[in-house]
Amino acid sequence: MRQEDVVGLTEGLNHDSAAETAVVIGATGAFGRVIASKLLGRGLDVLAVARSKSALEALQNELPGIRACCADVASDESTNVITRALTGPVRAVVHGPGVGVAGGILNADIDILNEAVNIKVGGLLRVVRATERHMRQGSRIIAIGGHYGLEPSAYAASAGVANAALVNVVRQLSLGYGPRGITAHVIAPGPAETERLRAVAAARAEQDGVSVQQVLNQMLSESSISQFTKPEQVAWAVSLLLDEEAEAMTGSTLMLDSGRRRGLP
Incomplete structure (x- = not known):
């Protein structure tokens, strides 16, 4: 992908600078589109951030009213790009970019593992630093x-x-920004009904020597309610965390795993 296609596009900057902004990273993904729609419904100015200009243009056609910012949060350049797109108070940063599927731990591609941490953790820190003022x-x-x-x-x-790593970093951010009254949260969905789920299932199927459908059936059986998480449920959780009462949850993880977690707490 060419650099000019990844970093540097901001569109729709003619808006009310007093409006509260929600910055949504990974806005063109399965979760991001639904989250952006939910936050628009709350009356927020939504700044949709993604790497693909064409995907952002399609999202703007789907959700009139959002603003687009083409930036790759895996790159340090994204910090300045996102900062330039901000003109008013930031109510929320929602960081949900997708990462590559590295396969099972026994044969995982280490470069993909490193890139996943860079996108999830490094990307979050870049966005927070872009928006903290x-x-x-x-x-x-x-x-x-x-x-x-x-x-x-x-x-x-x-x-x-x-x-x-993301859970640990969010806990640290909750401690660092707590004195300013800024709270930090993780939402942890279980396997969700997305294209990425099939990629994960395919990697597991290859490792175990079974079909993708067998893996999907096994994943369903791991849920106490035999369900996958839906993007709409994740968007609901994001909206919930914007309520004033949610500040007591800072630093914690909200599980939306359809009853998959076996450990305590």
Whole structure:
């Protein structure tokens, strides 16, 4: 992908500078589109951040009213790009970019593992640093993680490693920004009904020598309610965390895993 296609596009900057902004990273993904729509419904100015200009243009056609910012949070250049797109107070940062599937831990591609941590953790820190001057008391830092970060699996290496690191970093951010009244949270969905789920299932199927459908059936059986998480449920959780009462949850992880976690707490 050419650099000019990845970093440097901001569109729709003619807006009310007094409006509260929600910065949504990974806005063109399965979760991001639904989250952006939910936050628009709350009356927020949504700055949709993604790497692909064409995907952002399609999202703007789908959700009139959002603003687009083309930036790759895996790169340090994204910090300045996002900062330039901000003109008013930031109510929330919602960090939910996708990462590559590295396969099982026994044969995982280490470069993909490193890139996953860079996107999940490095990307979150870049976005927070881009927006921190615009955040104020009551602002939220919300990272979309995943239950594999808390419930390790031998077949989802990148999701497990990157999301475990994300949980730790969000806890640190809650401590660092707490004195300013800014709270930090992780939402941890279980396997969700997305294209990425099939990629994870395919990696597990290859490792175990079974079909993808057999893996999907096994994943369903791991849920106490035999369900996958839906993007709409993740968007609901994001909206919930914007309520004033949610500030007591700072530094913690909100599990949306459909009853998959076996450990305590």
